[in-house]
Amino acid sequence: MLRATWLTVQNEARLLRKDPIVLFMLLLAPVVIITVAGYSLGNLYGNGSNTVHVPIIDRDRGQVAAAIIDALGRERAVAVERVADTTDAQTLVRTRDRTPLAIEIPPGTSNAIAEGRPASLILYVDPVRRLEVNQLELRLADFCRSLSAAAQATAQQRLADSAADLRAQLKRLATALTKERLQIQQELAQQQAAIVASINAQVGNGIRQVAREIETTVRMHEQQAWGELQRQLSARQEILLKVQRYLVELQASQNGFEIWLETLKERAGRHASDIPPPPAFPVPPSEAALAELARPITPPSFASLPPRSSLLPSLALKVPALSPGSEGELASELGSLRDASVPALPGTLGLIERPAVEGGSVAISAFDQYVPGFGVTFLLIGMLLGISLTLFDEREWGTLKRLQVSGVPLAGVLLGKLSARFVVGTVQMTILFVVGWALFGISLGRHPFALGFPIVSMSFAAAAFGLVIAAVARAHDSVMPLGTVSSMAMSAIGGCWWPLDFEPGWMRAIAWSLPTTWTMQVFNDLMIRNQPASSVLWPCAVTMSIGCLFLAIGLCAFLKLNK
Numbered sequence: 001m002l003r004a005t006w007l008t009v010q011n012e013a014r015l016l017r018k019d020p021i022v023l024f025m026l027l028l029a030p031v032v033i034i035t036v037a038g039y040s041l042g043n044l045y046g047n048g049s050n051t052v053h054v055p056i057i058d059r060d061r062g063q064v065a066a067a068i069i070d071a072l073g074r075e076r077a078v079a080v081e082r083v084a085d086t087t088d089a090q091t092l093v094r095t096r097d098r099t100p101l102a103i104e105i106p107p108g109t110s111n112a113i114a115e116g117r118p119a120s121l122i123l124y125v126d127p128v129r130r131l132e133v134n135q136l137e138l139r140l141a142d143f144c145r146s147l148s149a150a151a152q153a154t155a156q157q158r159l160a161d162s163a164a165d166l167r168a169q170l171k172r173l174a175t176a177l178t179k180e181r182l183q184i185q186q187e188l189a190q191q192q193a194a195i196v197a198s199i200n201a202q203v204g205n206g207i208r209q210v211a212r213e214i215e216t217t218v219r220m221h222e223q224q225a226w227g228e229l230q231r232q233l234s235a236r237q238e239i240l241l242k243v244q245r246y247l248v249e250l251q252a253s254q255n256g257f258e259i260w261l262e263t264l265k266e267r268a269g270r271h272a273s274d275i276p277p278p279p280a281f282p283v284p285p286s287e288a289a290l291a292e293l294a295r296p297i298t299p300p301s302f303a304s305l306p307p308r309s310s311l312l313p314s315l316a317l318k319v320p321a322l323s324p325g326s327e328g329e330l331a332s333e334l335g336s337l338r339d340a341s342v343p344a345l346p347g348t349l350g351l352i353e354r355p356a357v358e359g360g361s362v363a364i365s366a367f368d369q370y371v372p373g374f375g376v377t378f379l380l381i382g383m384l385l386g387i388s389l390t391l392f393d394e395r396e397w398g399t400l401k402r403l404q405v406s407g408v409p410l411a412g413v414l415l416g417k418l419s420a421r422f423v424v425g426t427v428q429m430t431i432l433f434v435v436g437w438a439l440f441g442i443s444l445g446r447h448p449f450a451l452g453f454p455i456v457s458m459s460f461a462a463a464a465f466g467l468v469i470a471a472v473a474r475a476h477d478s479v480m481p482l483g484t485v486s487s488m489a490m491s492a493i494g495g496c497w498w499p500l501d502f503e504p505g506w507m508r509a510i511a512w513s514l515p516t517t518w519t520m521q522v523f524n525d526l527m528i529r530n531q532p533a534s535s536v537l538w539p540c541a542v543t544m545s546i547g548c549l550f551l552a553i554g555l556c557a558f559l560k561l562n563k
Helices: 002-018 020-041 063-073 086-095 109-114 127-268 287-294 324-339 366-397 399-405 410-439 448-472 476-493 505-511 515-527 533-561
Strands: 052-058 078-082 101-105 119-125 349-355
Touching (some): 052 063, 063 101, 063 127, 119 127, 410 448, 410 533, 448 515, 448 533, 476 515
């Protein structure tokens, strides 16, 4: 039992020594995959050495912009590049490697933050490099938080200082108000005494002036009353004179009448007709004169009184002015409080994403990256199984020798097999894209039919690569390790599994010699960046050229091996 086991071990060792490619691939395959994945994903986990270029359009030219540029410049893996125009920055994002985004700092950002208003940085991103964009956005978000925290700390310190100054001013103002109140009370007492004295003096002067005016007025009215009384008495005096004359004449008439009576008595006896007429009595005063004489004397009425203003003179009160010293000090204190500015709390600094390609989108689906990427990977493995293993089996079984003996050219057989597998690969990729669009909603871009160019060119290059593996492998067991490792390495380095910018510089230099790199570039341009159909011409031409190179190497090596 032990001997059989030992002999079996020796036989397997001899088989491995006869086919060193298998032994080499068994040891190298894990190392290759680990190396490719480790270097490619090193930046994603923060331990990579690749430098990311970040164009910056500084339209603010303030403290915030300077702080952001300085913070990015201190990053070991970030190279800051100042750009004057937005179009130039977007062009760099679209065309240059390791440039996943560009930053535009809008004008007035520093002032907005200082005044407490929100502000945002504008990011022109390439959605194909979404993972790198997210990584840089995390750093930018940290910068924004740091700036906001520093601004808030500064603002809090300013608020504390302002509060202390305000408390000190309020304390000084309270002291000044107390002093001012005492001084005003003293001055008001003095003013009250001065006003009372002034009122008393003016009232006394007013009373004396009113007394003089009343005395003058009374004298004037006495004179007017005496003149009126003299006028009325003079009229009555004339009437009295007339009455006196009447009485005198009446006395005279009475005497004459008595004489007449005596004469009449003497003559009446016998000669009545000889009696002379009696004497005429004097005319008595008129009724109006008698009524005027009988009317009582009316006292004179005052036609007007002295003017009110002269009786009540206006009082002119002179209020003493307050002392200017304390009033100026208080006004100064109040003015300093009114003009004091309260520091504003700083605003927040955010991020706004915009596509670096006109008409593109800033967000993509994971299937937009993985459907074409893994489709290319399985296309290479399918060509490996369909071409490399089949040709190796037919060579070991003698099928190719029999075809050659029958007169069939080996080159024609190889081209026929490659053509058939090329058609199968094209159909396989087309179906995969249709399924991805139907099930996962992947974007086919603005020109879905243009996706046929990279599918055709990659299928051709994959078929030619399968011929190369069939020519290089020395044993049946070495086809799968060699082909699988080569296919997976080509897919990984070529950007089928992750963005190409994750890889270090030397690996990206290798990637541009692989058809997977150019094919993924076309898929990303058409599906994610929404580029025009003309953008496929150059990458597809390069892919076809690499495929032709693979075809030439495979044909030469395989024909030479099977002579």
